[in-house]
Amino acid sequence: MFTRLRTKLTVLYAGLFGLALLLIASAVYLAIASNAERQVRGELQASGTVFDRVWALRSQQLRDNADLISKDFGFRAAVATRDAATVRSALDNLKGRVGLETAFLVDMDGNVTGLDAARLDAGVEALWSALDAQDGASGVLMIGGQPYQAISAPVMAPTLTGWVVFATRLDAAQMRSLEQLSAIPLTARVLIRKPDSHWTSGRDTARVDAFVAGRSNAPGELDLSSGAALALAKPLPSLGAASPAVLLLQYPLATAMAPYRPLLITIGVTGLLGILLLIAGSWVLARSLTRPISALDKAVRRLQRGEEADVAIETQDEIGRLAGSFNSMAAEIRERERHITHLALHDSETGLPNRVSLDRGLETLCQSSRRTVFVAALGLDRFQIVRGAIGYELAARLIAEVGGRMMRQHPDRPIGRLSSGILALAFEASSLEDARAFAAALLGDLEQPVTLDGSTVDVSLTIGLAPHADQGAPAIDRASIAVDQARAGHQKIGLFDAQAYGDPASNLSLTSEMMSGLKDGQLFLHHQPKFDLRSRRIGGVEVLARWKHPERGMIRPDLFIGMAEETGHIRPLTEWALTQAIADQARLREAGHALTVSVNLSGRLMSDPDLAQAAIDQIRAAQADICFEITETAVMDNPAVALGIIDAFAANGIGVSIDDYGSGVSSLAYLKQIKANELKIDKAFVSTMADSRRDALLVKSTIDLAHSLGLKVTAEGIETPEVLAMLTGMGCDLAQGYLIAKPMPLAELIGFLDSETAPVARPRRKRA
Missing domain, CATH: 1.20.5 (Single alpha-helices involved in coiled-coils or other helix-helix interfaces)
Incomplete structure (x- = not known):
């Protein structure tokens, strides 16, 4: 976040101080707020108690006046005789004497005297029921939409003839008188619950509703639009069915915190000044600390660039x-x-310059030279034999001596040791003939005996030449390859032959391109029929992978399959071939041809139980008739695992064919253990049996041996009717070759099977 240490130190110290100050200020503020809130809560509780006493006192005063008039003989007589004028006069007289706002009479019939009955919000009937239910009923009475504190007294003449009701208004003047009794400037309001279920509280209706709904005898916090306040809700008794009422006492928290505001401002200003002072001091201290560190940083950067530091x-x-x-x-x-x-630039064994040093020298020479630059790789002939004879130490001294001669004779030319027995030198030449002449002179100078510990060792060299080029393999590598090419051609000096070397990199790229080709549909299967010599019908097919490259055309199967085996990609190729073979067999069944489909299984996969189990599950799920063709030598690498896989195939009804029998090291011991169904005789014996009596004898004995072991025999590579006739006479079971049919796509195979009646009668089929 920060790129300079002084800034980091300053921010760290200032931040820590500011954090500590913030914690202190927060603690002070919380303590002050808690103390102020506690005091306000106490005052609210005390004010609520005072209100209870004031309410009781006023109720008693009203009750005394009501009792006085209700027991007056003349008033009772007027009530008993229903003299409304006298009753009204008496009530008005009493209101004037005691300062009452409202006084009226409710008789037993529900008639109201002294007050318009329509002004009673709850109605006369509800009031009559409340007066009749309780002697001396009292509480809040709503008259004309205004709350009144009211009491009642029964009128006996001598029986109950009605009730006299005295009421005084609970208006703003009453609330102010109550507020003046508190030690703090709180606000008192009487709230009435309206029929719409809301308390009369203006724009804070929702907040007040929630507060009053959870009211208790203890003060609580009320969040108003004007700010937070502490409030106390005191429920008031209702007279009759009057709307519920509460007395709400509230005190703003901002007012409670006002006396402490100067203290809080003082703390904030003091803290800010402290932070500024700390920042200035930290900056000065950090600068004195970081100046030598900055010098070290600059020196490290110079050292990183390789400069003196x-x-x-x-x-x-x-x-x-x-x-x-x-x-x-x-x-x-x-x-x-x-x-x-x-x-890094010298060989640790001989002290001679190495490949890296030669690369650098070659690059420098190419940049400065106007002629063609060549690389000459000098290989010591029979070096492995010489090293085995004289030992590694003396062999290294021999290389060092030859390299030392070359460096002394050509001190200005790049020289390097490429491998244990190969040295190299870069030089300029006007033409290939000049380069060959230089190499010949080099041989004459260097092929001189070397004396090691008193013994003389002859030196024989082979030189490979390669011109430097901007594209293709490096000239050093091409010169090393030219040494092998020269030795293969029994030459002392050889020029790199690109055509003979080929393009290994291109062939290697086929592996990754093959995986892409599987997804893109570039690979497909051809099917070569197997002819049953006994039933004279096609009894099965062998699937063969084909690849049509979008740029290189058809790729030879032995090339891409061999690359797949060497690079470990043979498994996905085999899984694809098996899946496609099962699908093709299903299409053959739909076309009316139930044939066994043979799939080649690489020897590299005969030690992979997971692949074998996956293949078994896939074949069983599809109910396919599949035969795996394996070579006998595939069992020799890991016999226990391979034979176990073959046993698993046999146990699940999957056929196994021993392919290319006779082409490798055939072992009767392994042949006895393999639970195979079929043995295929290699075409190297079959194709020549018409011309070679020895080959015919070997084929006949192999057929007899296989039949003795309970195996069917398939002969590969049948191209002439003569060979087919000989195999038929020998008792061979199946025949496969171009005489029967060449490998073909599935659609062509179906057409072939639909029209095929006697494949032997069709010798016109030639090799594709």
Whole structure:
């Protein structure tokens, strides 16, 4: 986040101080707020108690006046005689004397005297029921939409003839008088629950509703639009069916915190000044610490670029000692770098320049030369034999001596050791003839005996030449290959032959291209029929993989299958072939041809039980008739695993054919253990049996041996009717070859099977 240490230190110290100050300020604020809230809660609780007493006192005063008039003889007589004028006069007289706002009479019939009955919000009937239910009923009574504190007293003449009701309004003046009784400037309101289920509280209706709904005898926090406040809700008794009412006492928290605001501002300003002072001090301190560190950083960067780097030692503290250690380290690094560079550019065994040194020298020579640059690779003939005779140490000295001669005779030309027995030299020449002449002269100079520990060793060299080119393999590699080509041609000097070498890189790329070709549909199967010599019908087919490359055309199967086996991609190729073979067999069945389909299984996969089990599961799921063709030598690498796989195939009804029998090292011991169904005689014996009595005898004995072991015999490579006739006479079971049919696509195979009646009568089929 920060790229400079001084900035990091300054921010760290200032941040820690600011965090500590913030924690202190938070603790002070929380303590003050808690104390202020506790005081307000206490005052609210006390104000609620005072209100209870004031309410009781006013209720008692009203009750005393009501009892006075309800027991007056003249008033009772007027009530008993239903003298409304006298009753109204008496009530008005009493209101004037005691300062009442409202006084009226409710008789036993529900008639109201002294008040318009329509002004009663709850109705006369509800009021009458409340008065009748309780002697001296009292509470909040809604008259004309306004709350009143009301009490009642029964009128006896001598029996109950009605009730006199006295009420005083709970208006703003009453609330102010109540607020003045508190030690804090709280706000008092009487809230009435309207029929629409809301308390009369203006724009804070929802908040007040939630607060009053959970009211208790303890104050709580009320979130109003004007800010948070502490509030206490005191329920008020209702007279009759009057709307519920509460007394809401509230005090804003902002007002409670107002006395402490100067203190909080003082703490904030003091903290800010402290942070600024700390930032300034930290910056000065960090600058004094980071200046020598910055010098070290610059020196490290110079050392990284390979430049001389030393740091001036200004102090004797830890940083000064660090600078001294850096100077010592830089000196040691320079020395080690020189040693490492020498090791990187020289052969550790002989001390001669190595391939890296030769590459650099060749590049420099190519940049400065106007003529063609050649590389001459010098291979010591029979070096492995010589090294075995004189030992590794003397062999290394022999190479060193020959290389030393070459360096002394051509000190300005790049020289290097490429491998144990090959040296190389780069030189300029105007033409190929000049290059050959230079190589011949080099042979004359270097093919001189070498004396090692008093013994003379003859030196014989073969030189491979290759011109430098911007494209293709490096000239050094081509010159090394030219040494092998020259030895193969029994030449002392040979020029790299690109045509003879071919393009191994292109062939290697076929592996990855083959995997892409599997997905893109470039690979497909051809099917070669097997002719049953007994039933004279086609009894099965062998599937053969084919690849049509989009750029290179048809690729030879032995090329891409061999590459797949060497690179480990034979498994996905085999899995694809098996899946396609099962699908093709299903199509053959649909066309009315139930044939056994043979699939070649590489010997590399005969030690892979997972693949074998997957193949078994796939064949069983498709109910396919599959035969795996394997070579006998595939069992020899890992006999236990391979024979176990073959046993698993046999146990699951999957046929096994021993392919190419006779072409390898045939072993009767393994032949006895393999649970095979079929043996295929290699075409090398079959194709020549008409001309070779020995081959015919070998084929006949092989057929008899296989039949003795309970195996069917298939002969491959049948191309002439004569060979087919001989095999028929020998008792061979199946025949396969171009005489029967060449490998063909599935659609062509189906057409062939539909029209085929006597394949032997069709000798016109020629090799494709």
